[in-house]
Amino acid sequence: MKIKTILTTAAVVLGVGSAALAADVKVGFVYVGPIGDGGWTYEHDKGRLAVEEAFGDRVETLYQEMVPEGADSERVMTQMALQGADLIFTTSFGYMDPTINVAKKFPNVKFEHATGYKRADNVSVYSARFYEGRAIQGHIAGKMTKTNKIGYIASFPIPEVIRGINSAYIHAKRVNPDVEFNIIWAYTWFDPAKEADAAKALIEQGADVILQHTDSTAPQAAAEKAGNVITFGQASDMGEYAPMPRVSSIIDNWGPYYVERTQAVLDGTWESVDTWDGIGKGMVGIGEISDAVPADVKAEALAMMNAIAAGDYHPFTGPLNKQDGSPWLADGEVSEDGPLLGMNFYVEGLTGDVPQ
Amino acid sequence: MDISSINPFLLIASLMVSATPILLAAIGEAVVEKSGVLNLGVEGMMITGAVVGFVIAVNTGSPALGFLCAALASAVLSLSFGFLTQVLLTNQVATGLGLTLVGLGLSALIGKPYEGIKSPTLPSLDIPLLSDLPVFGIMLFSHDAIVYLSILLVAAVWLVLTRTRIGLVLRAVGENHDAAHALGYKVIRVRLIAIMFGGACSGLGGAYISLVRVPQWTEGMTAGAGWIALAIVVFASWKPWRVLLGAYLFGGVTVLQLNLQAAGLAIPVEYLSMSPYLITIAVLVFISARGNQGAPASLGRPFHASS
Numbered sequence: 001m002k003i004k005t006i007l008t009t010a011a012v013v014l015g016v017g018s019a020a021l022a023a024d025v026k027v028g029f030v031y032v033g034p035i036g037d038g039g040w041t042y043e044h045d046k047g048r049l050a051v052e053e054a055f056g057d058r059v060e061t062l063y064q065e066m067v068p069e070g071a072d073s074e075r076v077m078t079q080m081a082l083q084g085a086d087l088i089f090t091t092s093f094g095y096m097d098p099t100i101n102v103a104k105k106f107p108n109v110k111f112e113h114a115t116g117y118k119r120a121d122n123v124s125v126y127s128a129r130f131y132e133g134r135a136i137q138g139h140i141a142g143k144m145t146k147t148n149k150i151g152y153i154a155s156f157p158i159p160e161v162i163r164g165i166n167s168a169y170i171h172a173k174r175v176n177p178d179v180e181f182n183i184i185w186a187y188t189w190f191d192p193a194k195e196a197d198a199a200k201a202l203i204e205q206g207a208d209v210i211l212q213h214t215d216s217t218a219p220q221a222a223a224e225k226a227g228n229v230i231t232f233g234q235a236s237d238m239g240e241y242a243p244m245p246r247v248s249s250i251i252d253n254w255g256p257y258y259v260e261r262t263q264a265v266l267d268g269t270w271e272s273v274d275t276w277d278g279i280g281k282g283m284v285g286i287g288e289i290s291d292a293v294p295a296d297v298k299a300e301a302l303a304m305m306n307a308i309a310a311g312d313y314h315p316f317t318g319p320l321n322k323q324d325g326s327p328w329l330a331d332g333e334v335s336e337d338g339p340l341l342g343m344n345f346y347v348e349g350l351t352g353d354v355p356q
Numbered sequence: 357m358d359i360s361s362i363n364p365f366l367l368i369a370s371l372m373v374s375a376t377p378i379l380l381a382a383i384g385e386a387v388v389e390k391s392g393v394l395n396l397g398v399e400g401m402m403i404t405g406a407v408v409g410f411v412i413a414v415n416t417g418s419p420a421l422g423f424l425c426a427a428l429a430s431a432v433l434s435l436s437f438g439f440l441t442q443v444l445l446t447n448q449v450a451t452g453l454g455l456t457l458v459g460l461g462l463s464a465l466i467g468k469p470y471e472g473i474k475s476p477t478l479p480s481l482d483i484p485l486l487s488d489l490p491v492f493g494i495m496l497f498s499h500d501a502i503v504y505l506s507i508l509l510v511a512a513v514w515l516v517l518t519r520t521r522i523g524l525v526l527r528a529v530g531e532n533h534d535a536a537h538a539l540g541y542k543v544i545r546v547r548l549i550a551i552m553f554g555g556a557c558s559g560l561g562g563a564y565i566s567l568v569r570v571p572q573w574t575e576g577m578t579a580g581a582g583w584i585a586l587a588i589v590v591f592a593s594w595k596p597w598r599v600l601l602g603a604y605l606f607g608g609v610t611v612l613q614l615n616l617q618a619a620g621l622a623i624p625v626e627y628l629s630m631s632p633y634l635i636t637i638a639v640l641v642f643i644s645a646r647g648n649q650g651a652p653a654s655l656g657r658p659f660h661a662s663s
Contacts, residue, residue: 034464038471182618190576193565193579193581201618204370207618221474
């Protein structure tokens, strides 16, 4: 009993002590993979470091890596809220419902959920228009494939991933009518061994371009070993695999957004918003296109990038049909954001079904 | 759907690669369990082997040295489990789980500076003459040394367990440690050696993932392979050749389902993804239904000379 009292007192003293030293704002980050994945989580952590850089002693950041999507993540978020976090970024699609649940319990804590679509008064959502980068990848892939087979390692059948497949396919098909997509659903964001196996299976079946929507660099290593196969960095530059197999990349740039939102909390101006930015605003970056890509293809890709950035070109511009042949977008019609956010169908020409 | 695009010979070649880490870990664990010890720390020892093998291979440029050090490091780590469970008589299940957690944490710590670095990888042996055979060449005779080593290891374990005195003593210790003790065998010493052998095998399996199969270091990269290895030991009824069968079956279904997906088979992807696990469970149920599973009688029971 006595020991317990002493411990409690000590805890209270320590608690008060740390509270006195505390920064103006505490920001929590929940990561789905390890920071060292070299992809998705690595870039979110770069965003966290940008926040620390921008605010110095005024901010304290907390983070937790490798948090499984689902009930476990609720525990982690609750823990962060109890530790006094004012703002919590939950950085994977599968944290959507847990974020909403925890946000209900902590109305004074602000939450920001990446890539989801459920909002509340204290929950914002933010995402990047990765499909803009996929369009450029599709173009390069369609031009460069010799076997006309493009392998695609997909993660989960959620709108963001399906959007990426459609965008890449549309632009590959446009420059190469014979192109064919082989899609493997890995049902994981991060499992290097499985991603490597998936890449090998696709390569063995004749694919000479591998696109990935999973977070590790394992497919890059598999492609390098196979030779003559090109890949694109996913979420991060993955520049250590340039110039071959990695010929370009989609880079997520979360830093400016994280700094802006932390500033809003400091200023007391934070409110729930829905952000979806792309190449134009700098949230999506295109990694350097390597010399393995012919100069004319590189020039076309860069022209497309500039047109997208300037808002002159939208990757989902009609005429486009759905997989079953029913019309989706008329000639020249540009898709609204709504159908893109909820996309659950393939466009015409893709084979196989979207897993339901 | 275009099943013909799947090349069965390439498929067998890649299933052997895909199954090797699990096979190595499982054959080691089979020996440990045969001696009557349940070590649930396979995952932790594998990941430790993965990181140590990678770090050594990167720094020395020699994958062979990487494999050697991986086996040593995991054997040393497993010795901590041996000391706790055999000398201090801690609970084997809890200590094994602890070993997994320690291994995952320790490997993350050691591996931090090595993320995103490429390792020297093991060349395939391309056995002269044999690897030039039209079909079997690519399927069976153009792997790296560790694939062959893992098969040899299975044969050696089988030979030692069933045909030698050492194997008999090991099995006696696993079946009835009191009787073995009464006969004058050093139960704890035998078990410690078995535990270290299991650790070394797990370490090799882990290093195979980080040096050959993936090949790079990422935190948590074994992604549950150690647990599958544990299931395969039960699946195999503690028999070495069945461990090989189980590992290749699991590896085969894993690789096959990816190939079927790539070929565009019209089976829903969810079923394909769960198929390796479903088949493992189905076989486990089938084996249990037959009654005698062959589990060592003293498996998981603590031993102290005084009792």
